[in-house]
Amino acid sequence: MYRKSNFCIFAAVVLAAVLNVCVTPLYAQSIAEKTQLCAGCHGADGKPIDKTIPTLWGQQAGYIYIQLRDFKRGDRKSDIMQPIASSLERQDMLDIAEYFSKKPWPDLGQPSASKDVAARAVSANQSIGCTGCHLDHFQGDGTVPRLAGMGKDYLAKQMTDFRSRARGNNPGMSDLMLATPPDDLVALAEYLSGL
Amino acid sequence: MNRFSIVGAALVGVAGLLAAPAIAQQETKQEPKSASGQAKVSPVTQQQLNSADKNSTNFLLTNGNYAQTRFYPAKQIDRDNVKNLHVAWIFQTDVKESLETSPIVVDGVMFVTTSFSHVYALDAKTGEQLWHYNHKMGPITTYCCGPNNRGVQVLGDLVYLATLDSKLIALNAKSGEVVWKTDIADPEQGYSETMAPTVIKDKVLIGTNGGEYGIRGFVKAYDAKTGKLLWTFNTVPENSVGVWATKDATGRDMHRNIQAEKDQLAKTGDPYQKLGGGVWQNPAVDLATNRIYFVVGNPSPDLDGSVRPGDNLYTDSLVSLDLDTGKYVCHFQYIAHDVWDLDAVSPAVLVDVKGKDGKTIPGVIHAGKTGHIYVHDRKDCSLIRFSEAMVPQENMWVLPTKEGARMLPGANGGVEWSPIATDPGQELAYAINLHQPMNYFVENSPYPNGKLWLGGAFKAIPTEKQSGNITAVNYNTGKIKWQVKTPEPMIGGILATAGGLVFTGEGNGKFAAYNSSNGKELWNFRAGAGVNAPPSSYMVGGKQYIVVGAGGNTQVDFHRGNNIIAFSLN
Numbered sequence: 217m218y219r220k221s222n223f224c225i226f227a228a229v230v231l232a233a234v235l236n237v238c239v240t241p242l243y244a245q246s247i248a249e250k251t252q253l254c255a256g257c258h259g260a261d262g263k264p265i266d267k268t269i270p271t272l273w274g275q276q277a278g279y280i281y282i283q284l285r286d287f288k289r290g291d292r293k294s295d296i297m298q299p300i301a302s303s304l305e306r307q308d309m310l311d312i313a314e315y316f317s318k319k320p321w322p323d324l325g326q327p328s329a330s331k332d333v334a335a336r337a338v339s340a341n342q343s344i345g346c347t348g349c350h351l352d353h354f355q356g357d358g359t360v361p362r363l364a365g366m367g368k369d370y371l372a373k374q375m376t377d378f379r380s381r382a383r384g385n386n387p388g389m390s391d392l393m394l395a396t397p398p399d400d401l402v403a404l405a406e407y408l409s410g411l
Numbered sequence: 412m413n414r415f416s417i418v419g420a421a422l423v424g425v426a427g428l429l430a431a432p433a434i435a436q437q438e439t440k441q442e443p444k445s446a447s448g449q450a451k452v453s454p455v456t457q458q459q460l461n462s463a464d465k466n467s468t469n470f471l472l473t474n475g476n477y478a479q480t481r482f483y484p485a486k487q488i489d490r491d492n493v494k495n496l497h498v499a500w501i502f503q504t505d506v507k508e509s510l511e512t513s514p515i516v517v518d519g520v521m522f523v524t525t526s527f528s529h530v531y532a533l534d535a536k537t538g539e540q541l542w543h544y545n546h547k548m549g550p551i552t553t554y555c556c557g558p559n560n561r562g563v564q565v566l567g568d569l570v571y572l573a574t575l576d577s578k579l580i581a582l583n584a585k586s587g588e589v590v591w592k593t594d595i596a597d598p599e600q601g602y603s604e605t606m607a608p609t610v611i612k613d614k615v616l617i618g619t620n621g622g623e624y625g626i627r628g629f630v631k632a633y634d635a636k637t638g639k640l641l642w643t644f645n646t647v648p649e650n651s652v653g654v655w656a657t658k659d660a661t662g663r664d665m666h667r668n669i670q671a672e673k674d675q676l677a678k679t680g681d682p683y684q685k686l687g688g689g690v691w692q693n694p695a696v697d698l699a700t701n702r703i704y705f706v707v708g709n710p711s712p713d714l715d716g717s718v719r720p721g722d723n724l725y726t727d728s729l730v731s732l733d734l735d736t737g738k739y740v741c742h743f744q745y746i747a748h749d750v751w752d753l754d755a756v757s758p759a760v761l762v763d764v765k766g767k768d769g770k771t772i773p774g775v776i777h778a779g780k781t782g783h784i785y786v787h788d789r790k791d792c793s794l795i796r797f798s799e800a801m802v803p804q805e806n807m808w809v810l811p812t813k814e815g816a817r818m819l820p821g822a823n824g825g826v827e828w829s830p831i832a833t834d835p836g837q838e839l840a841y842a843i844n845l846h847q848p849m850n851y852f853v854e855n856s857p858y859p860n861g862k863l864w865l866g867g868a869f870k871a872i873p874t875e876k877q878s879g880n881i882t883a884v885n886y887n888t889g890k891i892k893w894q895v896k897t898p899e900p901m902i903g904g905i906l907a908t909a910g911g912l913v914f915t916g917e918g919n920g921k922f923a924a925y926n927s928s929n930g931k932e933l934w935n936f937r938a939g940a941g942v943n944a945p946p947s948s949y950m951v952g953g954k955q956y957i958v959v960g961a962g963g964n965t966q967v968d969f970h971r972g973n974n975i976i977a978f979s980l981n
Contacts, residue, residue, distance in 0.1 A: 349555055394852070
């Protein structure tokens with residue numbers, strides 16, 4: 217899932233975080249302390265340190281909560297996120313989700329898609345109706361994530377993982393990705409990241 | 412501020428400039444604003460609601476009256492003068508998203524809603540905002556097809572609203588303050604609310620969305636004064652298997668593998684707990700028999716029937732209940748074991764119809780996603796007839812495949828949620844339709860704990876042209892009387908009036924009036940955003956208005972806006 221060169225860094229961050237959690241009970245931590253760990257990968261300024269890591273700042277609170285819940289349940293697999301989420305209670309997840317949702321969405325400086333790529337992405341959207349859930353301008357709402365301006369590599373990987381069911385915590389998304397040709401998914405990732 | 416106020420203010424301003432040297436100290440005062448945050452609205456009585464069909468001043472129920480005819484009895488605006496219709500006022504809401512609201516009007520006060528469950532009280536004469544209820548949405552909402560809200564209903568001095576995070580709320584009609592609030596169901600399990608409640612005899616009736624999330628559908632009745640739950644009818648019974656029907660309501664074979672389904676039933680049991688069956692449009696109320704009639708949506712997962720053996724009762728059905736108890740009276744299933752999401756969503760309408768023997772009887776009609784209008788006997792829900800197809804039908808009922816199988820209509824219909832209108836004097840039902848050629852795909856996956864559970868996908872075919880139509884059907888013969896073709900699929904709703912007109916809008920922003928007898932277009936207006944909401948009508952100060960939301964549509968991705976537009980003559 218993550219590039220090997222970065223894995224050691226992530227592992228160190230996670231180890232430190234887990235140790236921190238062990239030393240200080242979660243209920244005694246402030247929201248800033250609870251989320252300190254997250255910044256190690258997702259970025260202290262909201263910009264993820266790696267292109268395959270999602271943006272959390274400005275993301276929909278309901279979506280962040282559901283992902284944390286699913287990591288804890290094991291419905292969404294991640295060697296990094298599962299140990300972190302397993303220590304969180306429901307209210308912690310909701311608090312963390314709200315905290316990040318209130319932050320401004322960072323500009324990752326990704327270029328707009330070319331006219332041809334955009335046309336292909338728009339056509340794919342019209343076919344399967346992405347905006348039916350992700351809403352106008354792909355801003356998301358509630359438990360549905362914002363896609364506009366998300367990292368391109370992360371978007372591409374998630375769509376591919378849904379398609380192969382490697383990401384198994386939303387079979388409806390898997391069904392929609394399976395009904396979409398891989399080339400269209402490439403176009404969608406480029407288009408969405410540049411919005 | 413209405414347009415006359417603007418002109419008046421401009422004239423006063425010019426006069427002030429001209430006279431300035433002589434009367435430099437004179438001040439020009441504008442009229443004081445009306446009491447901000449207050450709506451002068453009289454309590455709505457049950458008697459008023461019962462006779463809403465004859466009320467040519469107010470618009471009291473989502474679909475005009477308890478029979479849901481969407482036939483408005485005022486006729487000041489008619490076929491001769493509708494060409495003079497113009498904008499009386501425009502109100503811009505704070506929410507630029509899909510607008511599906513049916514404006515409710517009570518004695519000059521209008522109540523409209525927007526996406527994300529906002530409510531506004533407006534002066535129906537001027538469009539001035541009287542109050543705004545901004546619902547504090549919980550962090551968890553689970554819904555497909557847009558953060559829609561279709562409106563409110565008023566009884567007494569309370570305004571009833573159901574929210575996207577699945578709460579039922581009573582607001583003070585004068586101030587918009589919350590009087591009581593109750594949880595309907597858990598949004599984390601896939602439940603949400605987009606419909607307007609139906610309030611009748613001190614009960615608030617509400618269904619639920621969630622057919623794409625493996626919910627178990629219901630209609631619930633709450634005490635209108637306190638919010639206490641009175642009864643629940645589960646739209647999926649514990650025995651949902653049915654009669655292993657192999658043909659649809661029109662007699663076409665649905666290609667079910669009954670033996671495979673029976674084997675699955677023996678292995679996994681009745682799938683009733685996660686079978687879907689949402690109800691997200693208002694029930695019609697038969698005041699004479701104290702029964703309600705509503706339609707039940709698709710089974711979960713939408714396209715994969717392998718995990719849900721049986722007819723999947725009462726999905727894709729017309730259902731009638733006793734209003735007082737919520738007990739089952741009768742049902743009719745249009746499509747057993749649906750694997751195309753061609754379910755029943757456009758609200759049921761009560762009209763007198765000709766029975767099979769030609770005698771006039773109380774009937775109930777429903778416009779299907781299949782493109783047929785179905786006519787039933789109200790006594791036992793049995794089917795009397797179905798209309799000619801209003802849209803092209805091809806390859807029905809081919810089963811969805813992994814590679815995708817083409818079939819018409821597409822999964823949105825036919826007639827989507829859009830309420831129909833009727834004109835009993837002409838024996839006509841008016842429906843708006845979509846034509847979207849689609850491929851149907853099937854996939855298999857286990858129940859995902861409240862997540863999107865489609866069991867495949869329905870995918871519009873990019874190379875095939877989409878379109879729409881407005882169709883008038885004689886419900887006593889099943890024949891199409893007239894049809895107007897539109898360049899884009901139609902979704903939103905329609906209103907018929909005693910002025911011999913029907914009003915409806917399109918996704919491209921066109922809002923138009925048609926002669927209700929022959930479909931001739933008599934007037935149109937360009938709203939600048941999709942007009943995908945059902946129009947209402949009302950009278951204030953002796954003047955008839957037509958009002959409609961122009962906010963576009965999420966589901967079909969029509970251009971978004973945030974306007975409520977009222978039209979009148981002169």
